[in-house]
Amino acid sequence: MTLIEYGDDAIAIDCGLMFPENDMLGIDLVIPDTTYLLDNPGLLKAILLTHGHEDHIGALPYILPDIPVPLYATRLTQGLIEVKLKEAKLLDKIELNTITSESVIEIGPFKIEPFHVCHSIPDAVGYAIHTPQGLVIHTGEYKFDDTPADGRPADLDRLRRYGDEGVLVLLSDSTNAERPGHTPSEQIVSAAFEEIFDETRGRIIIATFASNISRIQQVINIAMRHNRKLAVVGRSMVDNVKMARELGYLTAPEDMIIHVDDLDDYPDNQIAIVCTGTQGEPTSALVRMANNEHRQVRLREGDTVILSATAIPGNEELVHRTLNNLFRLGADVIYQSLRPVHVSGHASQDEQLQMLQLTRPKYFIPIQGEYRMLVLHGRLGQAAGIPPENIWVIENGQVIEFDEEGAFPGEVVANGQILVDGLGIGDVGKVVLRDRRLLSRDGFVAVVVAIDERTGELVEGPDIISRGFVYVRDSEELIEEAKERVIDLLESGATHRDTAANVIKNNLSQFLYQRTRRNPMIFPVVLEV
Structure with a gap:
């Protein structure tokens, strides 16, 4: 944002x-x-x-x-x-x-012109924002693809024209700043799909992002050429395909798209399925298929599964688990490491440099990417001739101001x-996350005691309940020692409810660490009766 x-x-x-x-x-x-x-x-x-x-x-x-x-x-x-x-x-x-890319929008002091860019979804735009201080270009996410899936290359002439007019500052996508060269065209994916459909005699299941309308159209086109019906699986995928067809962004004959319940009405060599689940999301269609839990689609030997996406950083473990489970079911699984069934929707270094050369901004702010990517993109700005002092690599929350004298933080x-x-929105913060991490690592131990509200003497307990710390049946000796430790603490003078709770927590935590080298969360519950 x-x-x-x-x-x-x-x-x-x-x-x-x-x-x-x-x-x-x-x-x-x-x-x-x-x-x-x-x-x-x-x-x-x-x-x-x-x-x-x-x-x-x-x-x-x-x-x-x-x-x-x-x-x-x-x-x-x-x-x-x-x-x-x-x-x-x-x-x-x-x-x-x-x-549209021909619109002119006026909002307060801003005159805004959208311009068409290529991305992994149709109808992507960047924005040229005319301000009283100068022209700001926001590229959105883009790549320069001469043969995009929707047949509409990026509007280079418009970008060049803005450069001729004079651009105050360029804000440009940095996602692929680590990748040299040029991002491959979507046509590479179409060619790979074509080869796989030619080779395959069983069912073909393609997993992609539900919003990747261009990729879904590629699947439709190739399935049509190979006389296959297409079933759409996954709630978000079904919703997006329905909406895109209504708006004309997806085209397919009416009798080609079939309901998932009708799959058994056709032989395997006439079936293709497009579904969600590229990131290993636990409730997604592909993951439920991989776990043999999908109600309508049961994978079997002879099925070919294409994972037409790459793992978002942090999702690798979930994706790899899904791939392993698919192989266990006997499916032939194809993914980016094996064949070019996915290409990035982001500009690589050559295209990022081309954007800088087209727009020729006075100032440059790399955006959208991890910090190292912003730095590398900033270096490309220097290669394009922008002075280092006019390149601002900033983090979230930093404001850059512009006036007649220049730019400054x-x-x-x-x-x-x-x-x-x-x-809940915003009600979970650092403390709650810290507690969750502690619980996930060492579990918890709850200690329940009842004391006389007048004398402070132990009336009932202690009862010890443990989850995620030790298996109680195999650790009865440890639990009994912990109970004795609590009894000794209460008899030593920790008689008031608040004092007893703190003393139990601190001492029992130390005792359990000494015995197990673990730090479970301790929950003392002291009842006054």
Whole structure:
């Protein structure tokens, strides 16, 4: 989520989510911290979306209830947003504006021109934002593909024209800044799919992102040429395919798309399936198939499974587990390490340099990527002739201000991560995550005692309950020693409820560590009777 502010007006570009890191136990999603906008009500005038991937639109249902501003998006992106807003019961509360690469949008002091870019989803755009201070270019996520799946290359002439007009600052995608050369075309994937369909006599199951409409169209085209019916499996995949067909972004004969319940009506060599699950998500269609738990699709020998995606960092273990389970079921599994069944939707170094050469900005801010990628992209900026002092490698929350004298760092605004856990938004923080990590590592021990409220003498217990620490039946001696330790502590004068709880916790923690070299969480429960 990028904020561009002038005076009392601001616009945001994208409003995405990220998936939790490995140590964020129990967390479902991570969304941007909007404290700065909430502290400045009325500042944000609109959100402009570059494309329909989760990391660019996924946080809208969580942000819009508190900041209900108009949205601007291309038709396909708007369709994907509408699915989300409908689920969140927000569809009739938010103004949605459809734009094209020919639109001109005026919001306060900003005159905004979307321009077409190639990405792994149709209808992706970047934005040229004319401000009183100068022209700002936000590339969105892009690559320069001369033969894209939808037949629409990026608008290089428009980018060159902006460069001729004079660009104040370029904000450009850094995701593939570590990759030399040029990102391969989507046509490589089509060729690989064609070969696999030619070779295969059994069912073909293709897993891809539900939002990768271009890849789904590739599957449809090749399945048609090989006289295969196509079943769509996975709730998000079904929803997106339905929406994209209604809007005309997916085309297929009516009798080609079949319901998953009708698979057994056709021989295996006439069946293809497209489904979700490329990241090993536990409830996704592919994972349930791999675990032999899918109600409608049971994998068997002779099936070919194509994983048409790469693992998002942090998801590797889940993806590898899914691949192993697919192989165990006897399926022939094809993934990126074996054949070119996926290409990135992001520009590699040659294209990033080309973007810099086309737009020729005075200032350059690398965006979208891990810090090392931003640094490497910044070095490309120097190679393109931008002075090092005009390249700003910044982290979340850092403000860069521009005036007649140049650019300089401004304040750092609130930039923490807001964690979504079930229905809770932002109510899980560092302390809760720390406790979850401790529980997952060493478990817990609960100690329950009852003491006389007048004398402080032990009336009942101690009872010790353990989960995730030791198997009680195999550790009865340790548990009995722990009970004796608690009795000795209470008889030593720790008679008040609050004092007894602290003494039990500290001493029992030390005792258990000495005996096991483990640090379970200790929960003392002291009842006064």
